[in-house]
Amino acid sequence: MTAHEHAPPKAGRREWLGLAALALPTLLIALDMNVLGLAVPALSADLKPTGTQLLWINDIYGFLIAGFLITMGTLGDKIGRRRLLLIGGAAFGVASAVAAFSTSAEMLIAARAALGIAGATLMPSTMSLIRNLFHDPAQRTVAISVWMTSFTAGSALGPLLGAVLLENFWWGSVFLLGVPVMLLLLVVGPVLLPESRNDGASGVDPLSVALSLIGMLATVYGLKKFAEAGFGWLAAAAFAGGLLVLYTFVRRQRTLREPLLDLGLFTNRGFTASITVQTLAVFGVAGGFFFVAQYLQLVLGLSPLEAGLWTVPSTVAGVAGTMLAPAIVRRVRAPYVLGGGMVLAVAGFVLLTFTEPGSGIGAVVTGFALLSFGFGPAMTVTTDFIMASAPPERTGAASALSETGSELGMALGIAILGSIGTAVYRIGVTEGTPAGIPPELATVAHDTLGGAVTIAAELPAGTAEQLLTAARSAFTDGFHVNSWISAAITAGLAVLAVVLLRHVRPDAPAEDTRVSP
Numbered sequence: 372m373t374a375h376e377h378a379p380p381k382a383g384r385r386e387w388l389g390l391a392a393l394a395l396p397t398l399l400i401a402l403d404m405n406v407l408g409l410a411v412p413a414l415s416a417d418l419k420p421t422g423t424q425l426l427w428i429n430d431i432y433g434f435l436i437a438g439f440l441i442t443m444g445t446l447g448d449k450i451g452r453r454r455l456l457l458i459g460g461a462a463f464g465v466a467s468a469v470a471a472f473s474t475s476a477e478m479l480i481a482a483r484a485a486l487g488i489a490g491a492t493l494m495p496s497t498m499s500l501i502r503n504l505f506h507d508p509a510q511r512t513v514a515i516s517v518w519m520t521s522f523t524a525g526s527a528l529g530p531l532l533g534a535v536l537l538e539n540f541w542w543g544s545v546f547l548l549g550v551p552v553m554l555l556l557l558v559v560g561p562v563l564l565p566e567s568r569n570d571g572a573s574g575v576d577p578l579s580v581a582l583s584l585i586g587m588l589a590t591v592y593g594l595k596k597f598a599e600a601g602f603g604w605l606a607a608a609a610f611a612g613g614l615l616v617l618y619t620f621v622r623r624q625r626t627l628r629e630p631l632l633d634l635g636l637f638t639n640r641g642f643t644a645s646i647t648v649q650t651l652a653v654f655g656v657a658g659g660f661f662f663v664a665q666y667l668q669l670v671l672g673l674s675p676l677e678a679g680l681w682t683v684p685s686t687v688a689g690v691a692g693t694m695l696a697p698a699i700v701r702r703v704r705a706p707y708v709l710g711g712g713m714v715l716a717v718a719g720f721v722l723l724t725f726t727e728p729g730s731g732i733g734a735v736v737t738g739f740a741l742l743s744f745g746f747g748p749a750m751t752v753t754t755d756f757i758m759a760s761a762p763p764e765r766t767g768a769a770s771a772l773s774e775t776g777s778e779l780g781m782a783l784g785i786a787i788l789g790s791i792g793t794a795v796y797r798i799g800v801t802e803g804t805p806a807g808i809p810p811e812l813a814t815v816a817h818d819t820l821g822g823a824v825t826i827a828a829e830l831p832a833g834t835a836e837q838l839l840t841a842a843r844s845a846f847t848d849g850f851h852v853n854s855w856i857s858a859a860i861t862a863g864l865a866v867l868a869v870v871l872l873r874h875v876r877p878d879a880p881a882e883d884t885r886v887s888p
Contacts, residue, residue, distance in 0.1 A: 386504045389563040390514050392556060393500055394521035396460060396493040399552045401525025402532065403432070403486065410533060413542035420476035427480050430595065435487025436494070437778040438587040442580050444495035444771020445631050452496045452503070453566045459492025460553045460560070467549030486549075498770035502758045503567040511759070513697040516751045520693045523686060523747075531679055579631035582620035587775070589613030594782040597790065633765055636772065644871035645756035648709070648864055650776035652716075652753070655860040656746060657784025658853045659720065662792060663739055666850055669820045670728055670843045681736055688740040692747025699748060706872040709752040713865035715745030720858035724851045728843040738854075749868075756872065788856060792849035796820065799845025805837040820846045 414420075420428060447455040466489055470482035501518060505511040536544045593610025596603065624630035637643045667678035692712065699708050719742025725734045754773060761769030797817050804813055808830065816823040816838060823842035827835040 381507050381510065385563060388559075389504050389565075390501065390517055392559050392563050393497040394517060395552050395556055396456070396463070397497050397518055398521040398525040398528075399463075399549055400436075400490050400493055401522045402528055402548065403490070403546075410537060410542040410545050413537060414479070417542065418473065418476045418479060420479075424476040424480065428476065428483060431480060432483045432487040432490070433778075434588055434591055435484055436490045437591045437775065437782075438584045439488055439491035440495060440771045440775045440778070441583045441587070441632055441768070443491045444499070444768045444774075447492070447496050447499060448765060448768055451566050452499045453560065453564045455492050456496035456500065456564070457557060457560050459489045459496065460556045463489035463493065464550050464553030464557075467546045467553070471543035471546040473543070482546075494774050495768075495770040498754070498758060498773070500564055500567065502761075502770075503565070508759065509697065509701060512700055512751065512755050515755050515758070516693045516696050519747070519751050519754065520690050523689045523693060526686075576623075576627060576629070576631055579620060579623055579627070582616055582623065583631060586613050586616035586620055589616060591778065591782050594779075594786040597786040632772075633768055636761060636765060636769060639760045641756050641872065642760035642769065644868075645753040645760070646773060646776050648868050648871070649750065649753040649757070649773065650780040651860065651864055652713070652746065652749060653777045653780030654784040654788075655720075655857040655864070656716070656742065657781045658788030658792065658857050659723065659739065659742065661785050661789045662850045662853055663723075663735060665820060665846070666726065666735060667732070669824055670846060671732060681732060682739070684736055685739040685743040689743035689747045692744040693751050694747075696748035696751040700752065704873070705752045705755070706869050709749050709872065710865040710869040712745040712747065712749035712752070713861050713868065716742040716749070717745075717858045717862045717865070719743070719745060720854045720861060723854040724858075726847060726850065728840075728847055753868075788853050791856065792853040793819070795849035795852050796842075796845045799848050800842045803837075803841025803845065805834050805841075807834060808838065816842060 414428075415425065443455065443459075463486060466482050466485035470479055470486065473479035473482055498515075498518065501514050502511070505514045532548070533545045589609045590613030593606045593608070593613055596606035596609065620632070621634070624632050624634055663682070664678060667673050667681055673681065696708065703711075719738045719740070722734055722738030722741060725738075757769055757773045796819075800823065801817050804816065808816070808826075812826045812829070816826045820842050823838060827839050827842075830838065
């Protein structure tokens, strides 16, 4: 038998059109994560939510996506990935319409919760269907880069598109974007996407579902509370309790004949190394995202729309890096492309340390664009390794684990790196606060830079200027510390990626890369 007869089949026009269909929900999920922020003032005036309700309107979408990913990824393997994608798409469209026309805060919270659950069905389904559509390694890398690009584009378009809609329509219009997109998916999905499932799978264990949901929700909630308000007993109890429940979940999976989470996936060296690198990479970059938006608006004084427009270069750079990855991988081995992308990201983080309150915008825009360009191919390569290393019947579970790792990496990065930067800010602004400011106002200014900017508007001009100078300088110091830590983490990942993956081929059959437990 010739080598040509062993070659995997090439994707044709139908498969590439199927990829376009899969890019639609991916784009929408990312867009929906970022579109709400600008609508908060208008919906607050209309629905008059309490402070707690407003927090749930913002957070419940991301919470439930994180909580249901493992369950939905495994469910797709069992009942069919296309079926789950279409069910989730229909639910997402209906929930989007309900959110758009909500008449109370409680109704909007329920609609956002439904959007989160539906979103958890879409993310692992799209990636696992890509794995089943594209068997040729080179074509699969291109397909994954397109998938990553659609997610990046959605994240960037969210604030900009939201601003345009809010200029011309009511706040609910930002949710209606999901309706035509999902209608199109329901029309073309059955035609372009073949069904795939694990035919030998049995039913889903309800206790495992409950444990994974409670554990993920509690863990992510604890991390978010820690990021918002620093150390507190509620955040610590939620995080510790979530980890305990997740430990119980893992222990239960070892006893089940058909577990919800196949721990055998982690005996694959390429799979484990790739998920580890990807999660830590997201952890490192999370702090940069957390600080850059505040730096542009609160230190440099840009409006939200201006700040959004200045992030466009980093989005373009990220898309360029992602789309170039397949061509680079054909000439350079994937682990070295991954390591090289991390090195570029390190250079971007280092450039961010040259920012100063009065130095202009060049350093932050260039540095952010450089790290985005470096992370583009890095995320494509790790995702390719993850999906290629998983057995075909477990692609939904593998994709869900990849997405879950990214969610936890983002939450941990914001909580830990954000808290370190905030601690540096509080030390600096406390030392530089001018005398004569009432203690209750000083406390607000010492909590966050946003609080200092708000308080400054109530003070005499000279005192306000001193406070803002101290606060912006302290925030910039925290930004620098955060950037140095992220640079060090990313540099370590560059070495780790090459060491762990240099003997693993992303196009190797799953059994060829397995190692002993």
